[in-house]
Amino acid sequence: MSSETNKILTTDGIPLEESLKKAERKNKIKAFLLVCPLLLFLIITYVFPIGEMFTRSIDDKMITNMLPNTFKSMESWDGQDMPEESVFENFYIDFKKLVENKEHGKLAQRLNKEKNGFNTILKKLFRQIQRNKIDENGSFKEQITSLHKRFNDVEYWRAIKRTAPPYTMAKYLKGMDLFIDENGGIAQVEEDRRIHRILWLRTLEIAFFVTVFCFLMGYPIAHLLATLPMKYSNLLMICVLLPFWTSLLVRTASWMILLQQQGIVNDFFVMIGLVSDDNRPEMMYNKVGTYVAMTQILLPFMVLPLYSVMKTISPSLMRAGKSLGGTPFVAFWKVYFPLTIPGIGAGCLLVFILAIGYYITPALVGGASGTLISNQIAYHMKTTLDWSFASAMGLMLLTGVLVVYWIYNKLVGVDNIKLG
Amino acid sequence: MALPKYTETRYRVWHYFYLGICTFVFFFLIAPLFVIFPLSFNAEEFLVFSEGMKRLDPDAFSLRWYEDMIYGTKNPWGLAAKNSFIIAIFATLGSVILGTVAALGLSSRHMPYKGLIMATLISPMIVPLIISGVAIFFFIAKVGLAATHLGIVIAHIILGTPFVVITVTATLSGFDHSVTRAAASLGSNPINTFMKITLPLILPGVISGGLFAFVTSFDEVVVVLFLAGLDNTTIPIQMWTGLREQLSPTILAVATCLIVLSVLILVSAELLRRRSERLRGINR
Numbered sequence: 001m002s003s004e005t006n007k008i009l010t011t012d013g014i015p016l017e018e019s020l021k022k023a024e025r026k027n028k029i030k031a032f033l034l035v036c037p038l039l040l041f042l043i044i045t046y047v048f049p050i051g052e053m054f055t056r057s058i059d060d061k062m063i064t065n066m067l068p069n070t071f072k073s074m075e076s077w078d079g080q081d082m083p084e085e086s087v088f089e090n091f092y093i094d095f096k097k098l099v100e101n102k103e104h105g106k107l108a109q110r111l112n113k114e115k116n117g118f119n120t121i122l123k124k125l126f127r128q129i130q131r132n133k134i135d136e137n138g139s140f141k142e143q144i145t146s147l148h149k150r151f152n153d154v155e156y157w158r159a160i161k162r163t164a165p166p167y168t169m170a171k172y173l174k175g176m177d178l179f180i181d182e183n184g185g186i187a188q189v190e191e192d193r194r195i196h197r198i199l200w201l202r203t204l205e206i207a208f209f210v211t212v213f214c215f216l217m218g219y220p221i222a223h224l225l226a227t228l229p230m231k232y233s234n235l236l237m238i239c240v241l242l243p244f245w246t247s248l249l250v251r252t253a254s255w256m257i258l259l260q261q262q263g264i265v266n267d268f269f270v271m272i273g274l275v276s277d278d279n280r281p282e283m284m285y286n287k288v289g290t291y292v293a294m295t296q297i298l299l300p301f302m303v304l305p306l307y308s309v310m311k312t313i314s315p316s317l318m319r320a321g322k323s324l325g326g327t328p329f330v331a332f333w334k335v336y337f338p339l340t341i342p343g344i345g346a347g348c349l350l351v352f353i354l355a356i357g358y359y360i361t362p363a364l365v366g367g368a369s370g371t372l373i374s375n376q377i378a379y380h381m382k383t384t385l386d387w388s389f390a391s392a393m394g395l396m397l398l399t400g401v402l403v404v405y406w407i408y409n410k411l412v413g414v415d416n417i418k419l420g
Numbered sequence: 421m422a423l424p425k426y427t428e429t430r431y432r433v434w435h436y437f438y439l440g441i442c443t444f445v446f447f448f449l450i451a452p453l454f455v456i457f458p459l460s461f462n463a464e465e466f467l468v469f470s471e472g473m474k475r476l477d478p479d480a481f482s483l484r485w486y487e488d489m490i491y492g493t494k495n496p497w498g499l500a501a502k503n504s505f506i507i508a509i510f511a512t513l514g515s516v517i518l519g520t521v522a523a524l525g526l527s528s529r530h531m532p533y534k535g536l537i538m539a540t541l542i543s544p545m546i547v548p549l550i551i552s553g554v555a556i557f558f559f560i561a562k563v564g565l566a567a568t569h570l571g572i573v574i575a576h577i578i579l580g581t582p583f584v585v586i587t588v589t590a591t592l593s594g595f596d597h598s599v600t601r602a603a604a605s606l607g608s609n610p611i612n613t614f615m616k617i618t619l620p621l622i623l624p625g626v627i628s629g630g631l632f633a634f635v636t637s638f639d640e641v642v643v644v645l646f647l648a649g650l651d652n653t654t655i656p657i658q659m660w661t662g663l664r665e666q667l668s669p670t671i672l673a674v675a676t677c678l679i680v681l682s683v684l685i686l687v688s689a690e691l692l693r694r695r696s697e698r699l700r701g702i703n704r
Contacts, residue, residue: 031525031528045578053558251452264455264469353548378645
């Protein structure tokens, strides 16, 4: 019997298989159409802009558009000896155009970043052009090089050539306190100007320790909440949920009151005789304040996933472990603890990711040592308006978070995230 | 958690030690919130408990900071509160509508590329806020909505939808799809089925997702700091500026109001959760 004759037909005479496939396709399209509005909304307002951050962070087209002829004629120059007459001629043409558009200042600024000293010599050239002192029929090379000895230095022409590509990694290097030196190699900035590396390390350190503290404090109470009878645990759950629902700034404000020098925590220390009244320790505007406040603020994010996992572990497992001869500690370590690992993973991931991007609380209670990488990004977005640098640092941070997320996914699996 | 009589001493000690740690942690979590309460009724300008307050002297307490919050001439709290509520309400509506519809599609078993799409939809929750802030700012500035309410509402919809998507897909995972098929076989069109059958059943999930979105918007400061102009100031922005400049008792009065609000939200979220659990229990 051939399969042709064996096909089941629907009432319309279409093979059932085909008809089912059609229905399946229709359902697929229906489901996709439901998701479409949100997906499109997020792609336009969120995913694309993140991509735009990337193009913005590597963009260096400004100078490419300013010196188009110069870069063209420099293509054949090997960068060893002084460039030929045509390079000088084109540089003069480009620069004159910039002077006409009053954009020569921008060029000087950009080139000065590449190599110190451009500002002075370009100003000199600008003045010559303004006074029409350059003879357009004579040799440009001779006239320009005679203006200033730096124009005769091949290093300066090499610096111009280096800026030719429309893309640059300079912002990313700057985020790691590196820069491209005169030979095109990567070098470190001077020791006293290496601020970003300190910020990265501090951000990582704070995020890591806050996660550890949250875990150490969250695990016992999640365990208690999961093992107590409903009646009591519901009541105690309020202690976790109320801070969770309370405004971040309110909680930060309360820590500012508690930790101030005349605050209640210091009062208490004086009362029990830990410190003397006239020698109250500074607990705010340093790392202590940051750790204490951030741990309390992020603790619910640790407790809730732990609780939801622990709730599913049957108490008879521990009893079985003990009845088979394990001491309570052994039973806990060998039976209970491994079962809670998905919860630990979810809680730690959540707290770490939230902590690494935090800046409101550290900025308020952390003082000078409380600036984290996020503060720096916000600072460049709002104050210096160096948006491309802010984008570059944001993307570096995002890469870090994605790496953590990827490791977590490998170790525990993303599906285990639960929201209380 | 009474210990059985045969417990050895060392485990008994350990048990009380454990209870002690738990008490400390619960205290650590909840106590800071209660500091604000009495200090907001302080008659003096300092943020410490005055001698009078310690003696519970009625003269040491006053409502002057609450008066200042509401009637104070230079205080921007009225405008901030109005803006915060308007923005949060519209952001919640937007998040709930977009998020619920998307969750309906996502929980269909026919959905193609489920993992990838889910990851995209909840990404605003995973990406650190500061990065979301920069990206959203670029978009809002490009379409010319910076320093408008609409711009902030769009930003908060982006940040709020992941919560709605997660809670509603969770609710839908316990949803019996045969009821919608029954409705369809009885001649109901899809929209009617959704309004009369599906929505009432998943409503607890939708509302609790909405609460998350509301709180996210109401409490959001990082992105708003990029987007807001002088007319769009919100409560979190005012608190942020206030806390940075000088910690005034008026801020504590505002904070007290916010704590009361969060108690209300907590109670409603808890009631919803229980209702949703009950409903899901019936379905099983």
